[in-house]
Amino acid sequence: MNGRTRALLGALALSVVSFGGATPSHAARCGGDFYSFVQNISAEAQGAGVSANVVSAALGGVTEDGAVLSFDRRQRYTFNKTFEQYVSTRVGPVRINGGRAMLQRHAALFSSIEARFGVPRQILVAIWGLETDFGKGDMGKLPVMRTLATLAHDCRRSELFQGELLAALKIVQRGDLPLRDMIGAFAGEIGQTQFLPSSYIKYGVDFDGDGRVDLRHSVPDVLASTANLLHTNGFKMGASYEEGSANFEAMREWNHAVIYRKTIAYFADQLVGR
Numbered sequence: 001m002n003g004r005t006r007a008l009l010g011a012l013a014l015s016v017v018s019f020g021g022a023t024p025s026h027a028a029r030c031g032g033d034f035y036s037f038v039q040n041i042s043a044e045a046q047g048a049g050v051s052a053n054v055v056s057a058a059l060g061g062v063t064e065d066g067a068v069l070s071f072d073r074r075q076r077y078t079f080n081k082t083f084e085q086y087v088s089t090r091v092g093p094v095r096i097n098g099g100r101a102m103l104q105r106h107a108a109l110f111s112s113i114e115a116r117f118g119v120p121r122q123i124l125v126a127i128w129g130l131e132t133d134f135g136k137g138d139m140g141k142l143p144v145m146r147t148l149a150t151l152a153h154d155c156r157r158s159e160l161f162q163g164e165l166l167a168a169l170k171i172v173q174r175g176d177l178p179l180r181d182m183i184g185a186f187a188g189e190i191g192q193t194q195f196l197p198s199s200y201i202k203y204g205v206d207f208d209g210d211g212r213v214d215l216r217h218s219v220p221d222v223l224a225s226t227a228n229l230l231h232t233n234g235f236k237m238g239a240s241y242e243e244g245s246a247n248f249e250a251m252r253e254w255n256h257a258v259i260y261r262k263t264i265a266y267f268a269d270q271l272v273g274r
Contacts, residue, residue, distance in 0.1 A: 030158035034064045037153045041162060050169045057179055058145045058169055065150045068142065071186045072151065083259050090130060091267045099125045099271045102134050109220055113207070117227035118237035124223050126267035127193055127254065135192040139216065140185030144168050144197070148188045164188050167197035176204065176213045191215030192222040203229040229253060241265050 028040035042055045081089075102125050103110065110121035128134050148168055151161035168188065172179055177190075184190040188197060195204070195215055204213035207224035214221050233253040234246060241247035242265055243258065251261045 028152075028158075028162060030153055030155040034153055038062055038149060041149070041152065041165065044162075045166055045169050048166060048170075050166070050173045054169060054173050058172060058182075059149065062146050062149050064153065065142070065146050068147050068150045068186060069154060072154070081259075083262050086259055087263050087266055090263055091270060095129050095133070096267070096270050098134060099129045099267070102128070103271060106219065106223070109223065113224050113227050114237065117224065117231040119227040119230045119235050120237060120241075120268070122268035122271040123230070123235075123241060123251075123264065124226055125271055126264045127226055128223065130260075130264065130267065131194045132192050135219065135222070139191060139194070140183060140189060142184060142186065144182040144184045144188050144190060145179075147184065147186065148197070151187070161188075164197050167201045171197055171200055174212070176200070177216060181216055192219075193226045195225065199229060200225075203232060226254075241268065 028037055028044060030037070038059055042059050045055050045059075046052055099122075103121060110124070113119070113124070114121060125134075131137075132139050145165070145168060148161055148165040152158055152165050154161075165188075168182060168190075171177055171190075172182065182190070185194060189195060190197065190200060192215060200213070200215060203225055204215065205221060205224040205228050206213050207220040208214075208218050210218070213225065215225060230250060230253070234250040235241075236247060236250075239245065239247050241251070243262055248261055248265065251264060254264075255261055
């Protein structure tokens with residue numbers, strides 16, 4: 001588990017709004033028989049405009065995942081290392097060199113994204129590298145629908161994850177990703193910068209112009225969507241992003257944990273030789 005997943009789960013426990021507020025207006029009753037719960041949430045999804053075919057394909061035969069519940073319940077939602085200890089495990093010469101290579105490879109793309117969203121390229125590359133090693137690392141191996149149905153059925157944060165499940169169904173409904181590509185991490189995060197489904201819906205950008213938002217395979221969509229999230233929450237080009245700055249606060253929408261945001265800022269500075 002990386003630091004973002006740990007902080008993300010903590011943030012999920014604290015806030016619905018910060019990740020898109022996709023909670024259904026009439027939440028299904030949590031707990032009880034899992035099959036009955038899935039039937040109820042399926043009806044709600046269709047009431048929200050998701051087709052019966054999509055709902056059936058996504059949730060027909062879905063089962064509860066005990067490993068997801070076990071993982072969720074053993075989290076403490078806090079970092080147990082100092083910043084110096086944490087950053088030394090996340091930002092080293094190999095990752096810095098890899099990030100600089102990405103800056104060169106996608107220079108024209110970054111110029112376009114900076115012009116549209118006003119988020120500097122080194123911040124985007126730092127996030128991209130920390131999340132999935134620039135799309136080459138682990139994006140998660142769990143079926144998103146099963147993960148979210150499991151967490152939605154669990155009564156601890158049921159309404160929150162019902163909202164995430166509805167958003168995941170809408171990703172398929174919109175044609176952004178086929179169901180076979182709805183694979184993610186332990187809280188349902190998807191893609192190269194690990195968006196929750198509600199953030200995928202809220203901030204996703206079709207930057208390569210193919211008519212869909214693909215945060216698993218399309219580097220332009222991944223980076224532009226990440227920039228859009230930060231821009232929408234107040235990130236300003238040319239200003240400091242160090243701890244205490246307005247930009248550092250804007251990154252809170254990306255991750256609530258101060259130590260993680262400090263790591264993003266440190267990595268970004270290393271990429272541009274500061």
